[in-house]
Amino acid sequence: MRLLVGGLLLVLALPPRLRGQDSVIVIDPDLPPGDSTVVRAGPPPDVVAELLAFYNDSTTTRMQGDVSFPAGSVFAGRLALFRGALRLAGRVRGDVVVINATLYLLPGADVEGDVLVVGGRLIRSPEARHVGRERVVWDAAPVLRSDQGTLVLRERRRPLGELAEARTSFQTGRVRTTLLLATGGTYNRVEGLPIVFGPTFELRPSRRSVARLDLRGLLRTAGEGSRLGDFGFGARAELRFPAGGVAGRVYSEVAPFEDQPLSASENGWSAFLLQRDYRDYFERRGGGGAAWVQPTRSLRVELSIRRDHERSVRATDPWSLLRNSDRWRRNPLSDDGHFFTTGAQVDLDTRNDREQPSTGWMLRARYEHSTSDDVAPLALPEVVRPPLPTGGGYAFDRLTLDLRRYSRLTPGLRVNARLRADGWIGGDRLPVQRRVSLGGPDLMPGYGFRAFTCAPRGFQDPSEPALCDRSIVAQVEVRTRLGLNLGYRMRERETGGAGRFIGLEEADLVFLGDAGKAWLAGDGPGQVPVNRIPSLREWKVDVGVGLDAGAIGAYLAKSLSEGEPVRFLVRLQRRF
């Protein structure tokens, strides 16, 4: 028997009697994507109504749990059972309804009457006899047993996606409200652990559009000691359609200078456990808007504007599990001022999996043009940055590019590649909070943290700021799956069979290589002309090997172009 499902055809579209163990579900990946609405299948409404009427009828004999009618027993009348199993080996003269339970017709069973099984199976011995109509619906009946002993319809459960630990939702008219209390951002040396709280209002004007308003308060657990307040906020209004949307937001938040050398979650763990915060931060307050189109599932184009006040923040002294008595690295100062930024961004994502892709492309390209009339620039060495215009007219352009390709050579051998470029492309030179660096676990693991900051000789700053105008990195890795069995398999208490495996059963063996360069653009000594990229022989190169078990990976990496030591690093997610 074959069942065709429109992208997701499931068996219950067919009459129950036609269903069997050899049912086939057809998966058609070429069908256009759905509207993301979860189709909730279940017993037909008339069947539910029928079983409710049958069970609640005062002439029906109601039972619950596991019930057996032994051979030789005789029952006459209407019989209903809710949850459990009904085992019949005797005679029944009358209709039988079994709800969310399994009906067994054992050898010797003799039933004269209609049989309806909903939410369970009918398992019948060849020696059993049944005269009457027979219907089986595997889907569970959405019913509950009330205090009076009757069955009532159960309200629909919340969708899976709305389940979260500190979140509750309720519906008022057409507006759905969700109250949230959660951690926000990541653990860091400026805020500690930010905690966000507030409501989200969601209205669906039509089946294919969503209007949403997020109001968020933010409490900083380590704000004391800095001039940053203990509270921040964020409000975002959004109208979204399948092919696009518009959004506006106002915010007061702490943002990172660069999004490397570790992801936000890894950086949070590093800060929380080891008192090593590898990111730098500045505060921004302002507002902006964005409009985007998403012509296909994998392509998104966005235009945005924003105006915000950016200013420096100081590192505080949040608690860390280890090295708590150490001092945190200072947070670099930023170029304070009001910035007006227009941006264009393209996202193309054809990866087959966001967490562990094995095939597809991922491209993120963002261009930004920013201006400021009141920037208060820091004094940097002239070789790093010529003096910026103050009192108006400061403008700069920045481009960020991240291109990734995931591919498989054989079913067991994968090759992934990434090209990442970031930095200044025109106008006045970048403010400190937009400057870049290289070195560290993500992009160049064979080199130490901020091995390449473009700081001139003799420049001393304990915060180790990133001062480069531009950076470019090419990464490649080869992966193959290995069975490791590093750990211990417990035995099941009841069956004695194989149980939980404590440890790592298998992992990817990863060979990696990276090449990159961060530089100052210009005509001065040690600088690279603005219209070209450094030649390949000037790039820094490292290689490495590691084991990636998905949730955790361990790597050894060594630089080829410098006399750096072999570096051991642990990642809590894939490299890219």
Place this chain on the structure above:
Amino acid sequence: MPSLTSPRRRRPLRCALAVATALGLGLAAARTAAAQAQAVRLTVRLADDASASGSRAPIVRSENLLADGRWLTALRSGLPVRLHYRVEVWRSRGGWFDAFERQADWDVVLRHEPLLDQYTVLTLVGGRAQERRYATIDALSTALAFSYQVSVRPAAAGRYYYAASLEISTLSDSDLDELQRFLEGDLDEVARGKEGVGDAVGRGATRFLLRLAGLPSLRLEVRSTTFDVR
């Protein structure tokens, strides 16, 4: 050095040892066979109805999923179980690397609702989702044993085979949320370059602990026989 035991007396001992060893090996083999019979299995076969060109679709099926008590235990402990199926079309190229042609993915997410003692099966394919509920293990087992025929049969001439994989893992609710968003084609988080609220520390911790705490995860891979398309 002379032996204290005469050869005559040693022979019964050797026989006893041999019998004991054979019995032990036999028992071990029987236990292994029983365990294999109960192990989760993934199969991929070619559909019978070939097209005129000889192209045939893959049929994927997982077996004994609930016979492996780990998954049922995880479900009853309140952890959702995700079955991630993938079928890849490969063109065989003799002495060179085989060529990957295309693939299809779909997910089945299982949850147990303890208050109702029911099992929810959420099937996600290309942004479409369907939820079903089953009240008994029997019904759930039967539903999980359905075969999937995947419409990815190749059209160009060549020798092909299918590689199918099934990844079974336990999830947290936030993982489910993320999974559903991704399958719905939501690029917003990617576009903003941010992780969701609470993700930064919490989700990484959850995954890390789920994996290291020994909660089950399993990956199965199989390959079909080759077939020729003319």
